[in-house]
Amino acid sequence: MASTAPTTETIDQARIRLAQKARESGVKVRIGSDGRFFVSSASRFGHEHFVTGWSCDCDGFARHGRCMHHSAVLACIGWLPTADGPGDTAKQLETAVATATGTA
Numbered sequence: 001m002a003s004t005a006p007t008t009e010t011i012d013q014a015r016i017r018l019a020q021k022a023r024e025s026g027v028k029v030r031i032g033s034d035g036r037f038f039v040s041s042a043s044r045f046g047h048e049h050f051v052t053g054w055s056c057d058c059d060g061f062a063r064h065g066r067c068m069h070h071s072a073v074l075a076c077i078g079w080l081p082t083a084d085g086p087g088d089t090a091k092q093l094e095t096a097v098a099t100a101t102g103t104a
């Protein structure tokens with residue numbers, strides 16, 4: 001599998017790029033009733049990846065230590081680095097949970 005990522009890309013830049021790719025791919029982050037994260041697969045319809053703040057169960061994460069599912073969760077919980085620095089993590093998590101559970 002060829003990668004289009006520039007070789008000089010930092011891990012933070014990669015995570016921002018992958019979160020953008022996740023948005024463009026339309027993958028959905030779901031928070032289970034027990035608080036675990038599940039992210040829909042862009043390539044396997046109906047399949048979800050189990051994701052934590054530190055890992056994803058997909059092949060891409062196993063190979064590269066990063067993937068768009070993991071980056072999507074980082075964006076969702078406010079752990080994605082931004083040019084403005086860290087955001088209001090607690091508020092972003094509250095918003096993400098409300099959105100995922102339909103209570104927003």
Ligand SMILES: [Zn+2]
Pocket residue numbers: 049056057058059060061066067068069070
């Ligand atoms: Zn993944």
